[in-house]
Amino acid sequence: MKARFPRFDFSKVRAHWAPSAEFSQRGNAASLIPAHIEPYLLKVMRKAQPLLKQRGASEQLQQDLDIFIKQEMQHCKQHISFNNRIHALGYEALKPLEEKLAADFDNFLNTRSLRFNLAYCEGFESMSATACIYYFEDYLPFLEGADKEPADMWKWHLAEEFEHRSVCFDVFHELSGLDPVSRYFYRVYGYFYALVHLAKFAIAAGKVLTEVDHKNLSPEAIEASKQRDAEVKKVTKSGMPGMMLAILAPWYHPRNRREPNGYSAYLAQFEAERCTTPASRTAAAAA
Ligand SMILES: [Fe+2]
Numbered sequence: 001m002k003a004r005f006p007r008f009d010f011s012k013v014r015a016h017w018a019p020s021a022e023f024s025q026r027g028n029a030a031s032l033i034p035a036h037i038e039p040y041l042l043k044v045m046r047k048a049q050p051l052l053k054q055r056g057a058s059e060q061l062q063q064d065l066d067i068f069i070k071q072e073m074q075h076c077k078q079h080i081s082f083n084n085r086i087h088a089l090g091y092e093a094l095k096p097l098e099e100k101l102a103a104d105f106d107n108f109l110n111t112r113s114l115r116f117n118l119a120y121c122e123g124f125e126s127m128s129a130t131a132c133i134y135y136f137e138d139y140l141p142f143l144e145g146a147d148k149e150p151a152d153m154w155k156w157h158l159a160e161e162f163e164h165r166s167v168c169f170d171v172f173h174e175l176s177g178l179d180p181v182s183r184y185f186y187r188v189y190g191y192f193y194a195l196v197h198l199a200k201f202a203i204a205a206g207k208v209l210t211e212v213d214h215k216n217l218s219p220e221a222i223e224a225s226k227q228r229d230a231e232v233k234k235v236t237k238s239g240m241p242g243m244m245l246a247i248l249a250p251w252y253h254p255r256n257r258r259e260p261n262g263y264s265a266y267l268a269q270f271e272a273e274r275c276t277t278p279a280s281r282t283a284a285a286a287a
């Protein structure tokens, strides 16, 4: 597990960056989430950092949290840049929804307990490690022929989500202040809370994107679009029950999740192709 500093160029990205416009738009709706949730995750984890130290949590966890924060900062930065391009392509109507999502996170930070915020973060993290399986396995047919920049953004992001999958879980366990049984039920509560909250947002964002896309289409073209969307939905839904059951098991620990096919080879190749090294960043800063 390490922080990576990739270079992307989203300036020429198309909204329909994969052969299935509907798959692309589901990805575009989902891409709005990290731009708002990941700054929130960072704020929650920065609250947790001194408490972990005080409690004498393991050095390993504290170091992992440090890398987690650096990885999430890069995810958020790249998704914001990608989302700016999507807005500029005629999807400005997404902005009010995003403002509401950002306000929800401010509200959680300002009015809810650290325990709630940690459980929400862990709920989100378990969902995103699940998405890694989709992008490395179930979604491969949709990614065939897709533009490289958005496809790489998603695969890199989700591969790192898999890498740091245990961090929030361990932080929640250290700081929840609950006995093991209550802690389990509170984790499940955090998972469902995050799932419902983010699913509502993604559905609303998807609706805005679809409305724009369908505006000038014939009824036949709209029907064909709905059918293609149903194909993506079917694949997503078929993977859901198994993953949910795994997350909801009392013995669940993200460390034990199965490695998505090819994820570590992908990260090694990604790093060689796209990432700057500490030396090159220092040289760039000095230039
Ligand atoms: Fe992330």
Ligand SMILES: [Fe+2]
Binding pocket: 072, 125, 128, 161, 164
């Ligand atoms: Fe994450």
